[in-house]
Amino acid sequence: MAIEEHTISLLVNNQPGVLSRIAGVFSSRGYNIRSLCVAETINPEVSRITLTSRAESDFTEKIKKQLDKLVDVISVTDFTGAPAVQRELMLIRLRLTEENRKEVLRAIDLFGCRVVAMSEGCLIMEITANKDKTAAILKYFEPFGVEEMNRTGAIAVFRQAREG
């Protein structure tokens, strides 16, 4: 079976230990969580967890059934291949020199990134984009000297309201 990237989103009770149970469902079956994003929803008693994992194509179905069994999991949604908007936030601190300064600033503008801080010899830029684009941007800036990079992992929202 082909290995592909899956994005799964869960609504869960906002309580200690819940994330650990969910992580256990993945780890005990040998799956690695590649990105993870957790935050409270409008209802403070409920959190949304969005995570991505690489696995076989029947993975989502199997893992969804296991996640559905957890008492603290309210719902499980699979974003893989669905019409949805996906975004992640990435921060890059880039080395700035006399030689690269002009090109870097032009590229930041072109890619639609934002400079959020600047100091002697470096700048910090912020990119909000889907994973493919953040990956492409990171690749482009790497030769200029990426001193530090951090990103949030994906979150997603369906393009239209869905049943269930």
Next chain:
Amino acid sequence: MLAPPAASCGEWLAGGFTEKELYMDTIGADIVLKTLAEEGVDVIFGYPGANTLPLNDRLTDSPIRHYLMRHEQAAAHAADGYARATGKVGVCLSTSGPGATNMVTGIATAYMDSTPMVAITAQVNSDLWGRDAFQETDIIGITMPITKHSFMVRDVNQIASSIRQAFQLASTGRPGPVLVDIPKDILSARCGDQPKKALTATTKRIDNPEQIERIAQALNRSERPVLLIGGGVKLGDACVQMSELVQRAQAPFVTTMMGIGSVSSANGFNLGFIGTHGNELANRMIHQSDFILALGARFTERSTSVVSEFAPLATVAQIDIDPTSIGKNIKVDLPFVGDIQEALAALIPLIVSRERDAWLERIRTDRQTLEEKLIDGGCGQAGILIRKVQAAMPRETIVVPDVGLNQIWTVRTWQSHSPRSLLTSGGMGTMGFSVPAAIGARVGAPDRDVVVICGDGGFYMNIQELATISYYRLPIKIVVINNGHLGMIRQMQDLFYDARFTTSDLGDRVDLVAVARGFGIPAERVAVDEDPAEAIARMSAAEGPYMVEAMVDPDNYVYPIIPPGCSNVEMISGK
């Protein structure tokens, strides 16, 4: 203080809380005990520690009986045995730290065999959490993969609702163990809140009668059907319906080890149990079948052997209450998620009986050939011994094998007549299960005889429970089949490791008869090649507990077996 102990749980409950109790003297421990009583608990198996003391103290005012085991692992196995024998939720209690970790193997055993169980652990005071306090351990974290769910009670007012939810979860859907961890300060905290009535949880159920129709059509159309009965049929209380289906379809059936005893063997449709140590007839016939209907079975590798070679010609239908069990191990063509009793009730009227003479004839011929080939049912002297034990015991006797050769000898030899008469650790294969599980079984079913069939290896693993048996005068009959070795390990070394025997010799220096007598249990030793009938008769006639140590040859193996990496039709009958 609470009122003096009432005669029964019902009477005690009917009394309710007095105003004084509510506002003056009621503490968390009282709420625990009262909620347990409401859930129908009359027995708990436990071991005290500093952090359980508020509960132990209040037990004196409660009609709930507390059986003091000699090890927390045994408390969990006893609760498991109690649940398997009665169908009720078993309850065990331990303190924090080592008490709680000692229960882990017992909880995992219950989890693998889907036993409804509530394990209550006392925790260190909540202001000590995370400080590496004396006997502090994160038991919720440790047991996460082996429980259906767990509750850390953080407020005295959550005790009743947590325990109720624990019972609800443990006993519904695919049953299993649930852990409730309660800090000592919460057990001791005064409270005025009377427990509120539990919310009845709704179980999610897929309602698709069309799928049942499809399964019925596939069964009706099939030429060589085999019904595969798993442990879920007993757990779902569907043995009566299962027999009905066998009769109506006139279809042969095989079982998993956990499914043994679900349907009487008397009608000739039973082919035995499948898998590594199963019956050759069962393995051959499921391999040749063109349709399998699996009920409450998850197709573990112990049953299927090499998955890619399992039943290559068969269309597979599977009925299970647990959606994750469907298609977990093999590809399923016709899945149905739902309650097994309801599924069978819908399925049975749709089944038409048809003649499958060629199939039944093939089974008859094979059965005869295989039975002739296999001397003493493949279990040698040990098998003969077990047959004699069963013959000497009443029909409704509960048999509790341990794990190893003794387990295979027992499940292949003992004729189970009713669903709750063979209690065995199937999924986990926990050595040391038998003696404590038998204690739970006997406590839960005091009108039935209970026999343990154990190897010397497994006997050592919870030997301290002889003290519990002795203390409570439980008339449990124990047969230790002593070959001085870890027999199953020895057999595997003999067959698959060029007879290099290492780490499997237990020696013959221990006088088990003297050990049992030291615990206050009458005991005697026999050699199985001499006639053990008299010793067995004395054991069967004994009023109280009794142990027979039966000496067998270490080369008394079990045959046929499937070598590792081979398919179900490649069973071997010798070296």
